Amino acid sequence: MVNGYCLRVSMSEAIVAMTEKNQTSDHPFEIYDWKQSEKSMIITSFFWGYAIMQIPSGCIAAVWSAQKLLSVGALLCGILNFLIPTVAHYGDYIAVCICRVGMGLCQSCLLPCIHILLSKWAPPLERSRLGTFAYAGAQFGTVICFPISGELAANVGWPYIFYVFGALSIIWSIGFFIFGSDSPSKHSWISKKERRYIENSLKTIDKEEKVADKEKSDNETVMRTPWKAIFTSVPMWALVIVHCGQNWGYWTLITELPTYMNDILKFNLKENGWVSALPYLVMWILSFPICWLADYALKKDISKGIIRKVCNTIAHWGPAVALIFLSTMSVHDPTIATAILVIAVGLNAGSLCGFQINHIDLSPNFAGTMMSITNCIASVTAIIAPIVCNMIVYEKNMNQWNVVFYLAAAIYISGNLIFIVFGSSEIQPWNNPKNANVQEQSEKELTVI
Template sequence: MVKEQKSENGKGLGIRHLQSLWIFLGTAATFAMRVNLSVAIVAMTDNKNANPNFEEFHWDEKIKSYLLGSFFWGYVVTQIPGGYISQRFGAKFLLFFGILFCSLLNILTPWCASFGGWKLLFASRLLQGLCQGGIFPSCHVLLSKWCPPEERGVIASFAYSGSAFGTVTILATSGFIASAIGWPSIFYLSGISGLVWCGIWFFFGSSSPAQCKLVSIDERLMIETSLGKSQNEKKKHLSTPWKKVFTSPPFLSLILVHSTNNWGHWTLLTQIPSYMKGVLGMDIKKNALLSALPYFSMCLMSFAFVAVAKILSEKKYISVEMERKLFNTIGHWVPMLSLVGLGFVKTHATMAVTLLTIGVAFNSAIHLGFQVNHIDLASNFAGTLLGTTNCFGNSMGVFAPLAVGFIVTDEHDPNQWRIVFFIAAGLYFLGNLMFLIFGTTKEQPWNNPGKDEEVNTEELKPIKPEGAA
């Protein structure tokens, strides 16, 4: 009875929600640094619509495509190692150093471009991708330690919605920054925001409740009891059971749904501008606010989905597994319908923008769907699992544009674009269908072989906090 009372007293707003806020701000900073080149490169190569007092570079489209893709060359490489390191040594400092070095490289970006040209800038962006590769696996490890299962979807969705917030912020303000202050300030401000976050995270972030001196005994006990294991006892370094992982139908469905989601995501966010310019005669890249509209809608819908999920969780209208599959269906099949609709839009620019915005906005529901399912399956290996599926998923950022280039030989031909949209829509449908069939929230047997241990509630003094003031 005492255990239940203490566990109950730990509920409500607490330090776990503060950790989620720090992750939200951290992902916002990382996405601002990730996408800033895509908007800054316009001013860097054409200063007619920007502050003319800064250097202009004469790069052709081939070089610009190399620069815009260079980040992901490094990003894919460190996904799996990032997950392993964060599990083995703690997620706090991998997240800290990843954002710290990325922020410093961002601040040095203007110097790289001026001193070493596009080659040094390419190397800088590749290094930034390497730095950010471990960030989302680290976040998954953190969430697996801090989130009670019944709150996991809501807390994780809020934390990851920072990516949309960071994107919309940099897209909406970059045009003004480039014209009023100059394009280098886009990188300076992005990098400084990352450094400020690092300062906050160093003193207030923690890898787990057991390593946090701010969390109350009640909240810590509630979290650890709900997770079914004590984080006070000496951590066991479990070897990843790769054979069992890659023969697990629920995990294989995660790889598929993550990959198909990213194919559709990159089709929506990287190819639609070319479609609108070629078919509709409208270049939305020149309008910062219009470019930011889908991301702004995505940010708003993320909060809306969090609110709905919170109600469903508190009222227990549906099971956790049903909740995952419901939101994943919304996040995949609504964008699927948007893509099908785009395939039949030929002259109505307003309709195309509306469909694009709906597709991107509703895709945010995936944060309550497959995105958090890695933790459900195996919280002890959540970082490695996400790193693995993220590695497969982000490779779609390479293959999807290649497929578009193969199919669309004439960007003014709407019939060719229709094929592109239908392929992406079909993959959205297939990925979610496999998740509905094989997906589960049941902990997998290979996650914790010795799971008969009970939580030690008698010794709950925090161990030495990481980087505590």
Template sequence: MTASTDLKIQLDEPKPRKWLGLRHIQFFLLFLASIIAYGIRTNMSVGIIAMMSDDPPNKDTPTFPHWTEKETILSAFFWGYVIPQIGAGALVKKFGPKWFLTVTMFINSLFTILVPVMAVEAGQGGVIACRVIQGLNQGFLYPSVHTLLGKWTPLEERSKMASFVYTGGPLGTVIALAITGAIADSMVGWPAAFYLYGAFGIGWTVLWGFIGADSPAKHGRLSEEERQYIEGGVPRDDEELPTPWRSILTSVPFIAILVAHCGQNWGFWTLLTEIPSYMNDIMKYKISDNSLLSALPYLVLWILSFIFSPIADYLIAHYLSIGTVRKIFNTIGKVIPAGALIALSFVDSSQKNLAVGLLVVAVGFNAATYSGFNVNHIDVSPNHAGILMGITNSVSNVLSIIAPLIIKVIPYEQTDPILWRYVFCITAGMYLVASIFFNIFASGEVQPWNTEGEKRCSTTNDEDKNKEKF
């Protein structure tokens, strides 16, 4: 059955009378998880500047100006993050995503609280260890979320709901950078920012444990009307299906998603981890102004996601194929930012407003990718969406490790604008290559291997029944 057929079935299904359903509560909780998880990931980008300051607002706040491993600390999260992704997708698929997500958020929150403690007791090595452990656990985040979206999202709402959930990340970045900057520049001191996020995460864990569910079929209070609307006439089996690994890894549309994800992660994480340093070293903003201006592009990204995603769903429902829409929005999300970054590489410290404006364009228009490659895993294989996200997130996050470290390789000081010209042009090149590859090879159709597991399971069950007869 093709994606177009699925969409026709979905549109024929009557919508629930209630505009707010239990599925929306699930989406909102996943949105909050994205906000908190990204806050935990990114508050270090501003926090490390305060941690290494030699002149904190409160002299009782511990700081470590002698530390030399700033870029290593910033990339350490991804050392752990890249490891469990593929295995996480398989485990989530086998045992269900709810409790993996619960444990992920709890351990992340605990080690966020431990960051200030480890900084004092074990130095930069202790902070690196905390970040690696946080990364290991967040390796279960997106495979869990993608699996839940595959189970809970009606096809008609796919771009909109996936964008809503995933743009919790940029919004979480905005909040984390602003809050961390304000706290670090106050008498309270930078450790309070880590304690605060740890508390938020533990609170979410408790809430999700009571309200979250693996799928509509496992939610005890979901109406039959809403369940049928979610499934759209295409029931989604909760039984474990064998994963067609060979078919997945040799699938050209899947490889297109992988390449797009790699380009995205290089660009997104280069900018996310280095914008505060760029604002500090080149534009000479003080830490509180730095954090707010560093957060502004991600606020615009979050806002634009609510413009792009409904347009994408509308175009799919009325005018264009799923694959065409994914390519259009992926192009918007990568080519426009690439152009802005190339222009930014020639801006100097006397053009602060222009630099901020170009950063807003470079980051903000990246929101279109949430309706591009980022949801394409579910398009090509609803049954294996979590596995696909695990693979692409694992491989692409190798580039998330390399991206912050590239600054240490380029033979210029961080206060030299030439360094940043290289950084921004390399990032633009990665975006352009990924966009071109995706436009050539991507697809919006459900792939034949999506149902290979179902056929195999059906064959096995029939054989078992025949054996029972004899």
């Protein structure tokens, strides 16, 4: 996750150095005269490939090998990232967009593969902590990516942002291909004690899966994914909408924050990287106590639905209030503005215990499929958000940035409101495929009658 997000967000910092004409650096690297629309295309092009392959990559990982697919995906993604300075020289922004689309295609397997690997490696009683630790790598990757990118751009030149992170991805992929495995039973060097512990802790789940497999062989229709039930489920659509709201706010900030820091708050390249990382450092740190508090509240018999909606309200309405305050007050002081942005991004850590885990609440059997669906649709939002931002901000103007922040706040508020009203934490009837198929058959019979 750390490696994947370094590759994903490094362009946000690099594009500032690639297009900033008034640089103090003496490095003889090209500076491109890209328009705002062209820069937004470069930023969002990653998600064009990422959205297309979400569901197919999940299917491939489940049928073939999550470990091998993740290794190959990371290898190709690293190679494409390494080539960006070269293709930018010969093919301008169009070639860079093509590279980024390819990177998105390669990295679409990241979440499905990690989800599958956790299910095979993480004992049930440790899954919440190990899952949080793994997925929090997204924020930690952003935390280290921004300052490292700023230092590289200022000291050795912007191409090294792509060389360093591309090389690290290639090295990691080779290492994971050699030392990783799909499950403890397939690992060559794991100790017998550790393998026995993991396998014994998963025995209950394995028995349930064997029963499910037997039911599948007895009645092939039982284990079919209830697509109609999923796509006509109100709580499912509440998840889709709130996930879109999350992606709009999150990717607006993560892709445009370095530009805002440079154009409005006037930080230089080196300062920009360190300051842009602060909000995501706080978000990463807060993700751990918030998850612990959510589990603690659950042990105290507080309703799961209340916990999910309170956590998500903190994650979405907290940042919305901070962005509204930043825009209304038209804060020009870099320290105050940075502090407000730290609050806005940091509070978003609550989404991990809010809507993100709600997929499992609604349907443990089809949580992976549901995540693929919501993440696929929400990835389209991640494409649109930076484009809209660059349509609004066409010059270095504070008022234009205020409109961007107001819009993000409004989407945060409305998306979470729908989740509060229509969201649910109850297991849905279609979680049991047999019941879902019986229900669909009954509906067909009633329609005929």
